[in-house]
Amino acid sequence: MVTQIISTMETQVSNGGPASTVIQNGPTMSNNCPTDDSKTNLIVNYLPQNMTQEEFKSLFGSIGEIESCKLVRDKITGTEKGQSLGYGFVNYVDPNDADKAINTLNGLKLQTKTIKVSYARPSSASIRDANLYVSGLPKPMSQKDMEQLFSQYGRIITSRILVDQVTGVSRGVGFIRFDKRIEAEEAIKGLNGQKPLGASEPITVKFANNPSQKTGQALLTHLYQTTARRYTGPLHHQTQRFRLDNLLNVAYGVKRFSPITIDSMTSLAGVNLTGASTAGWCIFVYNLSPEADESVLWQLFGPFGAVTNVKVIRDFTTNKCKGFGFVTMTNYDEAAMAIASLNGYRLGDRVLQVSFKTSKQHKA
């Protein structure tokens, strides 16, 4: 059964600890200032499954200098790298860049996802395993209603209600993530088996399954690897993930863009391009406004697939865009769809010209 998220009403998390609080170091501690990254360290959620560490760094590096960043992955099993857990952390050097990243990249649509960028809470065992699974919710209960019911037990970080994708009707199932695990525990005690006001049936509240004990995910992995193989033949694992996501995109996303038949032998771009680390398909974007910046290019091309790099060409003295830029995409078919869809696209009062960059090394 297909479900979708009814809404997200994300809570913008800010750190509880005021930055002005100064921790006095004892004589046994280092005389360095205590590390306070509460104004520079961000958590990024709802990243596309196929986004790599390099793309992640490239996207957030376009805002400002990064002190460190990490795409969180499943524990490595055997010789394979663990798959992305769909979130990551970015710690900027300058707090202003962290703020800018929230303002410009929060809500950015990448493929089928809308990413969320917010300040990371200080890491602590007390905030882990604070996610609840709620079932038996009355159909008319909205996300806001559910939050009101649960908020008496603590600070809610995220909440969602699953709905039938066709009818839009609530499936009576939702999630509530609290700031602290102890708050989640209290909510279970207080609400599990209880009838919400006016409801005829009691709700069930329990801890959500942990991603580590995955059975459905292993099944999904198997499904899309075998599905992708039918279309692509024996390709690299990572390539197969890209291909399945293509199929999902055609099914769910980018509906407003003209669909293009997926060519099944076009994912080898990175392999064919002489092994350079910059391998990919370079796209030329013309007729950008003087005010255009990298985030515009990410927003335009991100929905079509894996983007490894974007660059706006600027005048050296004025720092204004000279009217063009470049985008590098990993997969030929995604690049081709982006070009076919965005060439002639009207951006403000300008009509974009988008094509593969014409240079010898990128021709077949």
Added chain:
DNA sequence: TAGTATT
């Protein structure tokens, strides 16, 4: 009756 937010 299941999505994925703490390195």
